Amino acid sequence: MQIDSFFAARNSRMKASEIRELLKLLDQPDVISFAGGIPDPALFPAEKFRDAMADALSDQNQGLSLQYSTSEGYPPLREWLAQRMTQLGVPCGADNILITSGSQQALDYLGKLFLSPNDTALVGWPTYLGALGAFNAYEPRFDRLDPMGNRAAADVQADAAAAGGKVKFSYLSPDFANPTGITLSLQERQQVLAQAEALDCMVIEDAAYQSLRYEGEEIPPILSLELTEKGDLDQCRTIYCGSFSKTLSPGLRIGWVCAARPVIDQLVLLKQAGDLHTATLNQMAVAHVAADGFEDHTRLLCAHYKARRDRMLAALDQHMPKGVEWTRPEGGMFVWMTLPKGMDGADLLAAALRDEKVAFVPGGAFYPDDDGRNTLRLNFSSPNQAQIDEGIKRLGRVLRAAMS
Amino acid sequence: MQIDSFFAARNSRMKASEIRELLKLLDQPDVISFAGGIPDPALFPAEKFRDAMADALSDQNQGLSLQYSTSEGYPPLREWLAQRMTQLGVPCGADNILITSGSQQALDYLGKLFLSPNDTALVGWPTYLGALGAFNAYEPRFDRLDPMGNRAAADVQADAAAAGGKVKFSYLSPDFANPTGITLSLQERQQVLAQAEALDCMVIEDAAYQSLRYEGEEIPPILSLELTEKGDLDQCRTIYCGSFSKTLSPGLRIGWVCAARPVIDQLVLLKQAGDLHTATLNQMAVAHVAADGFEDHTRLLCAHYKARRDRMLAALDQHMPKGVEWTRPEGGMFVWMTLPKGMDGADLLAAALRDEKVAFVPGGAFYPDDDGRNTLRLNFSSPNQAQIDEGIKRLGRVLRAAMS
Numbered sequence: 001m002q003i004d005s006f007f008a009a010r011n012s013r014m015k016a017s018e019i020r021e022l023l024k025l026l027d028q029p030d031v032i033s034f035a036g037g038i039p040d041p042a043l044f045p046a047e048k049f050r051d052a053m054a055d056a057l058s059d060q061n062q063g064l065s066l067q068y069s070t071s072e073g074y075p076p077l078r079e080w081l082a083q084r085m086t087q088l089g090v091p092c093g094a095d096n097i098l099i100t101s102g103s104q105q106a107l108d109y110l111g112k113l114f115l116s117p118n119d120t121a122l123v124g125w126p127t128y129l130g131a132l133g134a135f136n137a138y139e140p141r142f143d144r145l146d147p148m149g150n151r152a153a154a155d156v157q158a159d160a161a162a163a164g165g166k167v168k169f170s171y172l173s174p175d176f177a178n179p180t181g182i183t184l185s186l187q188e189r190q191q192v193l194a195q196a197e198a199l200d201c202m203v204i205e206d207a208a209y210q211s212l213r214y215e216g217e218e219i220p221p222i223l224s225l226e227l228t229e230k231g232d233l234d235q236c237r238t239i240y241c242g243s244f245s246k247t248l249s250p251g252l253r254i255g256w257v258c259a260a261r262p263v264i265d266q267l268v269l270l271k272q273a274g275d276l277h278t279a280t281l282n283q284m285a286v287a288h289v290a291a292d293g294f295e296d297h298t299r300l301l302c303a304h305y306k307a308r309r310d311r312m313l314a315a316l317d318q319h320m321p322k323g324v325e326w327t328r329p330e331g332g333m334f335v336w337m338t339l340p341k342g343m344d345g346a347d348l349l350a351a352a353l354r355d356e357k358v359a360f361v362p363g364g365a366f367y368p369d370d371d372g373r374n375t376l377r378l379n380f381s382s383p384n385q386a387q388i389d390e391g392i393k394r395l396g397r398v399l400r401a402a403m404s
Numbered sequence: 405m406q407i408d409s410f411f412a413a414r415n416s417r418m419k420a421s422e423i424r425e426l427l428k429l430l431d432q433p434d435v436i437s438f439a440g441g442i443p444d445p446a447l448f449p450a451e452k453f454r455d456a457m458a459d460a461l462s463d464q465n466q467g468l469s470l471q472y473s474t475s476e477g478y479p480p481l482r483e484w485l486a487q488r489m490t491q492l493g494v495p496c497g498a499d500n501i502l503i504t505s506g507s508q509q510a511l512d513y514l515g516k517l518f519l520s521p522n523d524t525a526l527v528g529w530p531t532y533l534g535a536l537g538a539f540n541a542y543e544p545r546f547d548r549l550d551p552m553g554n555r556a557a558a559d560v561q562a563d564a565a566a567a568g569g570k571v572k573f574s575y576l577s578p579d580f581a582n583p584t585g586i587t588l589s590l591q592e593r594q595q596v597l598a599q600a601e602a603l604d605c606m607v608i609e610d611a612a613y614q615s616l617r618y619e620g621e622e623i624p625p626i627l628s629l630e631l632t633e634k635g636d637l638d639q640c641r642t643i644y645c646g647s648f649s650k651t652l653s654p655g656l657r658i659g660w661v662c663a664a665r666p667v668i669d670q671l672v673l674l675k676q677a678g679d680l681h682t683a684t685l686n687q688m689a690v691a692h693v694a695a696d697g698f699e700d701h702t703r704l705l706c707a708h709y710k711a712r713r714d715r716m717l718a719a720l721d722q723h724m725p726k727g728v729e730w731t732r733p734e735g736g737m738f739v740w741m742t743l744p745k746g747m748d749g750a751d752l753l754a755a756a757l758r759d760e761k762v763a764f765v766p767g768g769a770f771y772p773d774d775d776g777r778n779t780l781r782l783n784f785s786s787p788n789q790a791q792i793d794e795g796i797k798r799l800g801r802v803l804r805a806a807m808s
Contacts, residue, residue, distance in 0.1 A: 041467035063445030066653040133677035249470035251684035273537035280655035
């Protein structure tokens with residue numbers, strides 16, 4: 001019996017993430033790692049979660065927190081999120097909100113909702129690796145999201161039709177994207193919307209990092225721009241995916257979707273069939289901690305991460321050889337580096353681990369094809385400032401050696 | 405813009421669960437409900453969870469419990485489950501265990517793993533409604549699981565091929581199944597295995613209720629029987645799905661899969677793409693509470709639920725009119741009732757709610773087709789003994805009125 005002969009065809013596209021396999025190798029304590037994408041655990045609001053959990057598990061509340069609950073999510077958390085979305089420029093009600101087990105689950109369910117095999121998903125080149133992984137299960141074709149480019153909508157659609165499907169959505173992360181750190185301007189967001197109108201497709205707005213802005217003016221979410229134009233959320237094609245993973249805690253797995261009710265209603269059915277509901281206790285605890293100082297905690301995080309970003313940018317200015325370029329993110333967790341053409345991030349990682357005990361993610365992993373081999377991603381949220389200084393110095397030595 | 409015109413075809417099969425819609429109507433406090441499938445919240449080990457959560461959120465542990473973790477699951481919980489499976493007759497290691505967000509998620513991911521559109525899943529007629537929901541997303545054909553029947557494997561396969569796919573698995577719950585309460589004998593389990601060998605398909609063994617046995621001898625899991633025969637878990641076609649929802653808490657959403665490593669390895673990739681991992685904190689808390697008295701707590705549950713089952717069976721003997729039949733489950737949460745032919749459970753529910761304020765689930769919901777309209781499911785884990793007496797008395801009156 002060959003068990004994998006029973007697997008459905010979609011599984012051939014589900015491969016181990018390079019990042020994940022890589023992280024297994026990083027347990028050595030003397031490696032300075034810029035490879036993670038994780039928050040600094042020293043900044044978790046653990047004491048607030050202790051209080052929140054004690055409250056949710058009190059005699060009065062345990063019958064609720066430990067019990068089955070509805071697939072839509074815990075009503076007070078949905079209410080809080082509706083208010084939060086309103087502050088962000090998306091006035092809405094709790095029935096526009098679905099709670100998911102992290103925003104990764106939202107991406108999985110949105111793939112399930114929209115993608116038939118050979119449909120086209122427009123994504124950044126590079127884009128979030130986890131989005132490619134989630135969508136891959138539904139066997140789409142990926143094409144370049146390039147709303148500012150010169151390709152006419154009719155041509156994009158013709159390519160999608162030739163591949164046997166339709167353009168179903170654009171997927172993007174407009175603020176401090178993973179992996180590039182780049183933020184879309186107001187005008188660029190409007191072009192994303194205009195292109196989606198021309199293509200008649202949905203827009204998936206991944207706002208995972210939105211709360212982590214360290215400088216510059218907040219730019220309204222794409223969903224806010226569309227709602228302002230159309231005046232009715234139920235007529236909007238943009239689907240906003242939020243997450244508490246970068247602000248309160250990733251380990252609790254709480255994210256949300258804010259969208260038109262026809263989208264939410266069908267996602268609720270997928271959620272019900274998929275895992276019934278997100279853990280009740282976790283939703284209650286997050287609702288408690290969020291209501292008790294989400295803004296304050298986010299300000300604290302931003303102060304810490306801004307200092308690390310500044311330190312990384314300063315260290316890069318000091319230690320990088322000529323010919324290497326990198327982004328200057330206004331927030332988030334990542335700097336994206338472009339090496340001279342012909343260099344290979346994966347080869348460089350091998351050398352960096354061997355010669356200097358410093359790690360990063362080779363950028364090729366973030367492309368749907370073989371592109372981007374001369375790129376890499378640097379995380380600045382996990383290492384402390386001294387590690388950033390030392391690690392970037394080491395990376396400079398590795399690069400100089402490789403380029404000489 | 406018609407948003408549902410963008411939905412993938414699979415969504416046409418994802419419909420609102422009748423049970424779920426029904427439960428929305430049951431908020432009236434004067435209705436006695438046998439419709440739920442939920443544990444009695446008074447029996448949750450809340451104090452143990454308070455201790456466990458305080459420990460998991462301690463200064464020492466918060467950096468782990470609130471952080472991202474691996475897709476396979478929390479190692480100490482996987483170790484505990486490997487020991488538990490060994491006690492159940494399935495000696496195995498932690499690498500045969502995947503932690504899922506409830507066993508519902510295991511069913512979703514197993515559908516994703518095995519089912520291409522038009523493949524055949526063999527299921528009970530009736531079967532667990534949530535399994536039909538999970539599998540439906542992958543557009544299978546359902547056929548009757550009838551290992552003791554007279555259909556030759558070649559005929560079952562021929563029907564599957566005619567429908568455009570293969571028989572990928574049998575799905576069943578061998579102990580006190582939802583909805584029937586029926587337990588498969590040792591011989592019947594062996595016939596399930598023999599049929600799977602003849603069909604060359606997998607077996608999904610849903611053991612959600614296995615720990616809730618109130619009388620009779622424990623019968624080994626199907627996976628245990630297969631392992632005894634083959635001697636190597638990695639050669640076994642049976643996939644065991646377990647859950648803490650019926651024992652410790654459903655609200656924490658912790659289940660597991662125990663299977664051959666090729667199955668676990670691929671499920672880990674689906675889990676990674678699907679929601680990264682199950683909440684770290686919840687896994688730590690369940691590992692803590694399970695290690696600290698799983699057996700004792702289960703014994704306590706069994707004593708309570710046995711009394712309710714006994715009370716329900718006694719009340720049924722007393723109040724049901726002639727022509728009505730029901731199962732006598734050795735465990736679990738459900739009694740399954742068969743009404744005289746021509747009666748309709750859905751019509752009866754309308755009358756029961758209107759005339760007597762008593763509720764149950766019409767059995768038709770548990771069939772993949774239009775079969776079983778003259779059946780209904782009664783839950784005895786949620787109502788207390790006085791409610792059981794009074795509710796079954798009311799149901800007797802409703803039935804007598806309907807049959808007269």
